[in-house]
Amino acid sequence: MTLAVAAGAPAVPGSAAQARSHPTTLAGSAAPTPQSPDVPGERGLVEAGMPAAGDTARRDGSARPRPSTSPTPEDVPAEVGVRLLDAPVNRRDDTRAHKYIVDHVHPGTTIRRRMVVKNDSEVRRRIDVYPASAEVTDNGFEFGPDRSENELSSWIRVDETQVVLGPDKEATIWVTIRVPEKAEAGERYAVVWAETAGRDGQTVKQVARAGIRVYLSVGPGGEPPSGFEVDELTGGRDAEGTPFVTAEVRNTGQRALDLAGDLWLADGPGGLSAGPVRAEAKTLPLDGRTTIRVALDRRLPDGPWQARLALASGWTKRTATGSVTFGARPAVADRVDRSGLVLTSSAAGSLLVLLLFAAYTYRRRMRQPVPVG
């Protein structure tokens, strides 16, 4: 249940970036954890994540290859991982609250969460832990630069700002958010970062940081509603022949949304069905709208299909259905080639006919008797 980043691994020829995710099933326990008695207003928590894997075994079961000689911090990439351990009891069913700190609190409340910071690299490293600003705009969830502060990050404290960890070792950090009595109502965003640096002392120092997002709503009474609308589903095929389904989504609630879900196709030609296919959108701000585009396998026939798109942001869920058709595959390249060939052939044919006609006329003239005067 860790989100980790590694920067500065040996470059693969012709590339500078790679991304992968290990799909695993959520095995988060719902057992309540002991609460700290010294924090007023603290509420019950459930565990949000699994304990870490063993020291050398990776989550996918493979053991990390160990170098034969002891590596130095300059040789190995900066790697750090984070995961959230606690979610509020009243959000046990909100999967989003298991990955991010998501809550609604009254002014004057203090909440605490545990997060695990892991040194994923092969050498002992110092990891800095700190809160920093973030915002949700039309571009999605955006981090502030470096350690920039905003109102929410100024309310956040971590019990250890620096930990030194051996290879594959973890530390549990308490994150405390103390909301002032005079805080205005509204939703605020921040990130609690774990940061480590690699290749120190060389020309380019690489810093890797992985963070837990915070979406904190403040206000009197109950939590403001979350909601969204999905407009009509539309099908199409792009210039390369890849079919896609799009849906316009609008945030109609009073909290930011992280929408993801699945698309299914059914009742296609010959009774075919397809899916589920993953659908994702960037974080949607209040009153924000976006177009979710799901690319499909290009071998799918045109349809018509009955499409069903199920989207969720935590426990806020919507399903949209509709009939979609992808349209014919574009055959522009073939057509251009063929028409070009036909045009060239016709031009060559016309030229040949003209030449033959000219030769014929010339020979006839030469054969005609010339009158002698």
Add this chain to the structure above:
Amino acid sequence: MLVGQLGAVEVRDQRGQVNPNLWVATVSATAFTTGGGGAQRTISNGQVSYWSGPVVRSTGGGTLVPGQPTGITIPASAVGGTYTGVITHSVA
């Protein structure tokens, strides 16, 4: 222009398949300086270009944006020396 590869950047999302399975990755750079810094000993981060190279390995799908290596445009007035800077990879 100086161009160099920073090496692979790898994000491992092991948080499970339950929604939301999203992360945002960003890259930022400081200015590159040599000696004590100053106008002629600083290459501002506006002169540093970063392209995320092609995706070399991915599982689980998602939207992945390819690019090329990293480049730094050296101002004509820059003083000779070893310039150092910091490049930060963030994911949350």
